[in-house]
Amino acid sequence: MRTIREAFLGIRRAPALTILSVMAIGLSVFSIGLFALTAHNIDVALSEVERRVEVVAYLRDDASEELIEIARHEIESFPEVQSARYISKVEALYEASRELTEFSDVYSELQVNPLPASLEISLLPDHRTPAAVEAVADRLTSYHFVEEARYGREWVDRIYSLRRVAGGAAVILGLAFALGAAVLIGIAVRMSVLARAREIAIMRTVGATDSYVRRPFLLEGLVTGIGGGLLALGLTWGTYLAVERTLLSLAWLPDLWSATGLAFAGILGMLAAGRAVRRELRRLDVY
Amino acid sequence: MVKLRSVTKNFGGSATAVQDVSFHLRKGEFAFLTGASGAGKTTILKLIHMLHRPSSGEVRVSRYTSNRMKRRDLPQLRRRVGYIFQDFRLLENLTAGENVAFALEVTGMPRPKIGPRVQKLLGQVGLAARAQALPRQLSGGEQQRVAIARALANEPLVLLADEPTGNLDERATAGVFGLFQQINASGTSILMATHDAELIRQHRDMRVIELEQGRLVFDSAGDMAS
Numbered sequence A: 001m002r003t004i005r006e007a008f009l010g011i012r013r014a015p016a017l018t019i020l021s022v023m024a025i026g027l028s029v030f031s032i033g034l035f036a037l038t039a040h041n042i043d044v045a046l047s048e049v050e051r052r053v054e055v056v057a058y059l060r061d062d063a064s065e066e067l068i069e070i071a072r073h074e075i076e077s078f079p080e081v082q083s084a085r086y087i088s089k090v091e092a093l094y095e096a097s098r099e100l101t102e103f104s105d106v107y108s109e110l111q112v113n114p115l116p117a118s119l120e121i122s123l124l125p126d127h128r129t130p131a132a133v134e135a136v137a138d139r140l141t142s143y144h145f146v147e148e149a150r151y152g153r154e155w156v157d158r159i160y161s162l163r164r165v166a167g168g169a170a171v172i173l174g175l176a177f178a179l180g181a182a183v184l185i186g187i188a189v190r191m192s193v194l195a196r197a198r199e200i201a202i203m204r205t206v207g208a209t210d211s212y213v214r215r216p217f218l219l220e221g222l223v224t225g226i227g228g229g230l231l232a233l234g235l236t237w238g239t240y241l242a243v244e245r246t247l248l249s250l251a252w253l254p255d256l257w258s259a260t261g262l263a264f265a266g267i268l269g270m271l272a273a274g275r276a277v278r279r280e281l282r283r284l285d286v287y
Numbered sequence B: 001m002v003k004l005r006s007v008t009k010n011f012g013g014s015a016t017a018v019q020d021v022s023f024h025l026r027k028g029e030f031a032f033l034t035g036a037s038g039a040g041k042t043t044i045l046k047l048i049h050m051l052h053r054p055s056s057g058e059v060r061v062s063r064y065t066s067n068r069m070k071r072r073d074l075p076q077l078r079r080r081v082g083y084i085f086q087d088f089r090l091l092e093n094l095t096a097g098e099n100v101a102f103a104l105e106v107t108g109m110p111r112p113k114i115g116p117r118v119q120k121l122l123g124q125v126g127l128a129a130r131a132q133a134l135p136r137q138l139s140g141g142e143q144q145r146v147a148i149a150r151a152l153a154n155e156p157l158v159l160l161a162d163e164p165t166g167n168l169d170e171r172a173t174a175g176v177f178g179l180f181q182q183i184n185a186s187g188t189s190i191l192m193a194t195h196d197a198e199l200i201r202q203h204r205d206m207r208v209i210e211l212e213q214g215r216l217v218f219d220s221a222g223d224m225a226s
Helices: A002-013 A015-051 A065-076 A089-099 A101-108 A130-141 A153-195 A197-205 A210-246 A255-284 B041-048 B071-080 B096-105 B111-124 B140-152 B170-185 B197-202
Strands: A054-059 A081-087 A118-123 A146-150 B002-010 B016-025 B030-034 B056-061 B081-084 B158-162 B189-194 B207-212 B215-219
Touching (some): A002 A015, A054 A130, A118 A130, A130 A146, A153 A210, A197 A210, A197 B071, B002 B041, B016 B056, B030 B170, B041 B056, B041 B189, B071 B081, B096 B111, B158 B170
Parallel strands (some): B016 B215
Antiparallel strands (some): A054 A118, A054 A146, B002 B016
């Protein structure tokens, strides 16, 4: 009870400082929020591209349909495979003429269908990695009626490189912004601690324990941190709406990310406050 | 009760605040700690309160010894050693009663027990009727009485008073000093730092420990850290 009273008294005593701290934390966490929004949308876009990753096995013209059907069932039982669709020579020609209309005259004049039959194999979400795709392609080429297996190796590699870069940058920049936010919270709480240095000294004089002195400051740090987190969330939401309405379609952050961001801001506030008050207590008492 | 054995305190540089000081304050004893400004009186009190650590020598208070003192034991020590400042050090936003209650709250005393205890303490210092007054509404003497009540809250074994009458007029000084005598009569040891020669002259029967430039130059009890 005293902890809550003292924490809010601390906030009320220096409202300007508290507002400044919340704004500082808010802006720092907002930077993280913007980055999270960007990273999430890159991720969403990558997932969409990744979903289209498939392996196409082009078949020899002399392969019998019965044999192909048996093989198709076998391929569908591979642990990496979601589905395997057979495209006959006729279907391949039909799809080609439908998709490439500018060559429709060429297709209609053909005496012999030059397009091979194929098996289009889509992979399960967890098996769209370059290694898994290559492994499936290698297994397909072991069938004697498979002429060639293609899977757009460069695209798969690029998607994974991009995802790695995005993930790495998110971690590095996130940590940098978090460090900046922690420093700001530390300064704000330290100012609050210094403003109450006399009170802390009196508490120590009459026999208060470190944890008794520390508790209200920790709560104050938590409240300030959460306040900053809410501000950051609001600013990120505002940015999301502005971009969504004027520039491009975006996906909003998953609820778990928002909740984690808030919790992160709160914990950051508490840790920074704890550090600031511990330093002050160490300064006061030499033992 | 309080024993200093060859205590020296340096604050860095060439200045030595206290040099090779030894004395023993027994249970129930009242002693003046006197000397000019800068003689080392406050440093001695802070060493006893374990706000400073001796550069050499040893300070012993009851069962606590400076050389073996652990940070986690400080609150227990501070509850057994009351400290009174010249400038009272009351919290301005709290009433007289709340200032005293504050010293009980930090020890974790249950709330229902705090109110009656505060009333008793304020009654003991003659301020039962001023419990709701803020420090700025009290005179200097009254503020010092509140500080004394706060220092007594946890029934200390010893009271350290740093120029407690330094900011008071003659009448208030007499009142506060009378209060110290009453507290001492109930068995609490008191070490009172003062450079008020007149006050000391008026109480020749009491022990006087005199410091000069950090050194103990006179002890009317004649014992040096026995």
